[in-house]
Amino acid sequence: MKRKFEKDIRDICSWLLQQVKQAGAGGAVVHIDGGLDSAVTAALAKKALKKNVLGVIMPCQGLPEDIEHAKLVVEHLRLAHEVVDLNESYLHLLRVLPNANIRTDGAIIARLRMTVLHRYAELRNCKVLGTINRSDWELGRYTEYGENAADLFPILHLYASRLRDIARSLKLPGRILEGPRWAGGSGFVKLEPDMALDYKELDAYLQGYGDSLPDHIKAKLQEMQQTATLKKSSFSYPSLLSGAEAVDADGEDHEAYGKSIEALTLISKAITSDQYLEDILRLIVMVTAEVMSSSVCSLWLLDEKERVLRLRATQSIDSEYLKDRVLKVGEGVVGKVVAENQPYVVPNVLNDPFFKEKELAKRMRLVSMLSMPMRVTDRVIGVINCYTSHPHVFSDLQMNVLTSVANQAAIAIEKTELMVRSSVIQEELEKRKLIERAKDLLMKRLNFSGEDAYRWLQKRSMDTRKSMREVSEAVLLTMEG
Helix, strand or coil: CHHHHHHHHHHHHHHHHHHHHHCCCCEEEEECCCCHHHHHHHHHHHHHHCCCEEEEECCCCCCHHHHHHHHHHHHHHCCEEEECCCHHHHHHHHHHCCCCCCCCCHHHHHHHHHHHHHHHHHHHCEEEECCCCHHHHHHCCCCCCCHHHCCEECCCCCCHHHHHHHHHHCCCCHHHHCCCCCCCCCCEEEEECCEEEEHHHHHHHHCCCCCCCCHHHHHHHHHHHHHHHHHHCCCCHHHCCEHHHHCCCCCCCHHHHHHHHHHHHHHHHHHCCCCCHHHHHHHHHHHHHHHCCCCEEEEEEEECCCCEEEEEEECCCCCCCCCCCEEECCCHHHHHHHHHCCCEEECCHHHCCCCCCHHHHHHHCCCCEEEEEEEECCEEEEEEEEECCCCCCCCHHHHHHHHHHHHHHHHHHHHHHHHHHHHHHHHHHHHHHHHHHHHHHHHHHHCCCHHHHHHHHHHHHHHHCCCHHHHHHHHHHHHHC
16 A cells, blocks of 8 residues: 555656646746645655756645644755745725625635745746645635645545655654644544544545435535536636646546536536436536547446346447447456446456457557446446547546546436436325225225225226226225315
8 A cells, every 4th residue: 555655656746747837837836834735745755856946835824733834844844945924914904895705705815825836936937836725626615816826736636544644654743734724634634513424434535435424514524525516617727737646647637627527517517407317328428528538438337137238328429339239247357347346447358367458449440448337335337438439548637637527427426327216106105095095995985894995996997907006096086086
């Protein structure tokens, strides 16, 4: 596990160094606020850029321990730093700006801090680093005039729980690891003053594994996600590149990352709508094919009773590919992914021992393939496949995008199945109520016993070839009328 985090650190440092060099910059500037996010960002920057990093501590209406922790970080990292006290400037702005309020105008502080950071960056020919992690980003827990104004985002792809593991690997001070910040040692994120959630549970929810959470917490998280979606829709996504995911030998760039965010937003909106499942699945494969630059994208669902997978959606118009197709669990690439609950990458489907439909692949000119399980908690309910028409190495960004799409698709399917099950149960209850009412009426009017009344309804149903519900409705209509 430790090696895995060390690889994450190497990848992010490599990406950061590459981005700074490509921009022709001499280094980076980062805000040190005493929290875990800024500490990890600063540590990664120092590791990548050596002495070419400036930390800026900017006290402004914060707690004294925040400044203590910020100084501890720069001392531990031996990081060049400046302290710029913004309290007086902030209070002056509150006095002169109309309707300014010390309780609500956190955006003023964020703007002030970003102004200072960009001024230092300009003077030193540096890039400003943002310190948003993925958990913050997905719940909208940031100030749009603050973090969004940064140039590079080294930790935007890291969930808070993973960020802490990386912080341990970076050997940050214990006081920072165990500090009060929500992604740090306290282990909790405050959703409301009286509502807190363990950050590991939060990250599990954000990755599609949070079914065990209480309904009121899930409702609050969904509300925050919807608000975050609206908040992010006004941003310029291409500037929000996240860590090593942004590096791509095949030329993935800011535009590709922006497209992936837009795609996930579109799918999220479809899931919360009243569209039929087939329409949602069709939308998912169309959007996924576009953002992944796939020649074919397909979605297979598992029939748990029969233990087979069926093709349910694809954007392909090939008549042969569109035929009804069934695979057993463990059969072919799709069956393998379900059986092992792991993604599977195929450099060339014609050479892969698990890929079965080689003739079809030849005719359709399919080459590389990425197959991703769709999970609800730890249960696999299906698979999403993406094919390219040329040899392709799937990047970290593409892997993460397809993982997110698979999680979103699983949520859509589970939600629809729950709705169907609820409607079936409701219909069954209504049918039973009708039969009971008809039976009671027969007992009262014809002096039948309960058993005789039920048998009479049963026989009438068989003789007329109508359902028990239809017969009961006819009895009620006739006798009550």
